Amino acid sequence: MTAATETTVAQAATRILATAGPTMTVPDATVAVFGCVGRNTGYQLLARGAFEEVGVRVLRHGRSVRVVTADVRRALGLSTIEEGNG
Numbered sequence: 001m002t003a004a005t006e007t008t009v010a011q012a013a014t015r016i017l018a019t020a021g022p023t024m025t026v027p028d029a030t031v032a033v034f035g036c037v038g039r040n041t042g043y044q045l046l047a048r049g050a051f052e053e054v055g056v057r058v059l060r061h062g063r064s065v066r067v068v069t070a071d072v073r074r075a076l077g078l079s080t081i082e083e084g085n086g
Contacts, residue, residue, distance in 0.1 A: 009035050017073065023059060023066035032072050 030042030
């Protein structure tokens, strides 16, 4: 990954986390946690259990899949609003 691409991915992750509600989509979480951009990549990581491996809970409701934003922030070493630091 080039420096320009790394910067773009970091900017995207920052924007996603700044605007996320209590849960986020799998593609958004993939950018934030793994630095990968790509819908298919996100769902492949989900199928392998990669989110759970880094402590990010996955919520499934029917065909809908979301991940917990607070867990994403914790996995990245960021404070969360729930902890009173955000």
